[in-house]
Amino acid sequence: MLITRSVHITHQRITCDNQTVFETSDVNIFTEFIKAGFKSLNATYPKFYKMDSLSKLAFVASEFLLRDQDIAQRYAPESIGLVFQNAASSIDIDKDHQLTIQDRANYFPSPALFVYTLPNIMMGEICIRNKFFGENALFITEKFDAELLYNHITVMLAKHKMDACIAGWTNVEQEQYESFLLLIEPETMVSNSKEFRTFDAANILKLYTI
Amino acid sequence: MHNVFVVGQNAITSLGFTLAEHIDKIKNNISGVKRIDDKVLFPESFYASLIDNVLLHQHFASIGNPDSYTKFEQLLILSAHLALKDSTVNAASHKTIFIISTTKGNINLLDTRQSNSFSADRVYLWKAAQQIARFFGNNNTPIVISNACISGVVAINFANDLLNSGAYDNAVVIGGDIATEFVVSGFQSFKSMSFGICKPFDAHRDGLNLGEGAGTILLSTQAADCDAKQSIKVLGGASSNDANHISGPSRTGDGLYFAVTKAMKQASITAQDVDFISAHGTATPFNDDMEAKAFHRAGLCDVPINSLKGYFGHTLGGAGIIESVISIQGMKENLLFNTMGYEEFGVEEPVTIVDHLTEKEQNYILKTASGFGGCNAAVIFAK
The missing domain is CATH 3.40.47.10 (Thiolase/Chalcone synthase)
Incomplete structure (x- = not known):
């Protein structure tokens, strides 16, 4: 298996295979930054604006990861899996929802907000966008755990639960945000396979820490 | 590939604290879903299945200090304890992994109207999971699965994959959630709650009942100890x-x-x-x-x-x-x-x-x- 693309978003910068693809020093708050990052893709997808911060971050990372990849054409939609990790679950939107119920004089819980209090919704958004029907797993870990990610995906691939995988880490808590996503594909499906790194825990960590 | 056997089980809900109590009540068509008039959970009455907090406190006090653990942690610890005590699984072994399935864990700690003595980081699911695993003296990093309502099945599948691969001998797979104003208000905002005991697959079904509870399934590749006829x-x-x-x-x-x-x-x-x-x-x-x-x-x-x-x-x-x-x-x-x-x-x-x-x-x-x-x-x- 190979890592055919990696995307890293943090500190107002988006890199794709270690090349900066979007960067801004104009906006210094996350919500504005991620909106600008999305706009740089020139994509028309109004649903993006309804998402919470966590889903927006994961979504923009996945758009850069899958750009020009036609992966939905190359693999059966039910064989493309998502394996994600995150530390803070959906903490920001959890706090927002808590505010809508805590003051009884101002009690107004909203379904549009409540639905995002489940962190796996970010994977749902990516599946809806790309029509992926495969495996969904979200692990809550204190920090990014390359070993756990690698071991789990390896077993799932060996059992033929999936053929290709979008995997990584996406975490937001106020102004601390980071998404690191990988596209993992079999050698046989990649024409220029020598150009890519082998999928293993050491290479995942290398790409993460560059 | 190692075969994975079910070597212990427990369930805690409004029906009771043991699996036997659940089976007995289910056989006799007894539901634990009741009309709830608790203004702390929701301004209006609604139907849900809730655990008796006094009983939970009493049960937990026999195995640990209730002041040191949140309600969510107590529930999951108690469930795992009850499953483990009748099994031969060594919970503290480095060959045993704890896998926790939950949607919201200690989310009630976000409520700033209620003071509590727990550190703020207990609201993080990985932190709550550590409390649970450490209670049993297990030093492996516990693994948390949070995939909404499928979390429990994903956790069993993950445990099975992990044990199949030989990475561990045993998995203590615990799942649970507590009823909170946070969750009740959210489901009410979706208007998805039933006005009585829910009616699955029925022509007149009108929504769901929320329930709080925990369950534990002990999985092991070491099945020598189980009765071959009964092993699942x-x-x-x-x-x-x-x-x-x-x-x-x-x-x-x-x-x-x-x-x-x-x-x-x-x-x-x-x-x-x-x-x-x-x-x-x-x-x-x-x-x-x-x-x-x-x-x-x-x-x-x-x-x-x-x-x-x-x-x-x-x-x-x-x-x-x-x-x-x-x-x-x-x-x-x-x-x-x-x-x-x-x-x-x-x-x-x-x-x-x-x-x-x-x-x-x-x-x-x-x-x-x-x-x-x-x-x-x-x-x-x-x-």
Whole structure:
């Protein structure tokens, strides 16, 4: 298996295979930054604006990861899996929802907000966008755990639960945000396979820490 | 590849603190869902299945200090303790891994109106999981799965994959969630709660009941200690996404169909082999129709199906585990449990709903779950 693309978003910068693809020093708050990052893709997808911060971050990372990849054409939609990790679950939107119920004089819980209090919704958004029907797993870990990610995906691939995988880490808590996503594909499906790194825990960590 | 056996179980809901209490009440058609008039949880009355806090406190006090653990942690620790005490699994061993399934964990700690003595980081699920694993003297990093309402089934599948690979000998798989104003208000805002005991697959179903609870399933590759006749194996499972909508089930059942057919493939069985299905069956109009379509398409129309939600509500992160535990016990006793709340057939495909306690030999059973975010999961257990 190979890592055919990696995307890293943090500190107002988006890199794709270690090349900066979007960067801004104009906006210094996350919500504005991620909106600008999305706009740089020139994509028309109004649903993006309804998402919470966590889903927006994961979504923009996945758009850069899958750009020009036609992966939905190359693999059966039910064989493309998502394996994600995150530390803070959906903490920001959890706090927002808590505010809508805590003051009884101002009690107004909203379904549009409540639905995002489940962190796996970010994977749902990516599946809806790309029509992926495969495996969904979200692990809550204190920090990014390359070993756990690698071991789990390896077993799932060996059992033929999936053929290709979008995997990584996406975490937001106020102004601390980071998404690191990988596209993992079999050698046989990649024409220029020598150009890519082998999928293993050491290479995942290398790409993460560059 | 190592075979994975079920070597211990527990469930805690409004029906009781032991699996035996659950089975006894389910056999006698007793539901723990009640009208709740608790202004702290919700301004108006609603129907839900709640655990007696005084009893929980008493039970927990016999094994630990209730002041050191949140209600959520107490519930999961107690469930795991009760499953472990009758087993030979060494919880503290480095060959044992704790896997926790939950949607919201200690989310009640966000409520700033209530003071508490717990450190702020307990609201993080990885931190709560550490408290639980450390209680048992286990030093491995516990693994948390949080995939909405399919979390429990995903956790069992993950544990099975992990044990198959030989990484650990045992897994203590615990799932649960507590009833909080946070969750009750959210489901009410969706208008998805029933005005009585929920009615899965029924023509007059009008929504779900929330439930709080925890379940534990002990899995082990070291089956020498179990009675061979009674040992149940995890054969395999899968998950999927509907790729349709974040807060509504697919109208076609495609996602669940993929999860079910992939699970059968993982287990190397066909639809003809499946003796029983423990469905998700939340009793919302769309969910139950979606499930009926998926089972129909998978060739499972004639297989008896039940939903246990009418007994103890939808226990969210606990559901996949609590309902597996009860269905495995049914398998051992060759019993199919009644679908509490179901009276008149009311879904769009002709599936077979269990409508009374029935004797049936079962060699293969299927457990499914579906949840927000369009996710679905399925797992097969075998005798």
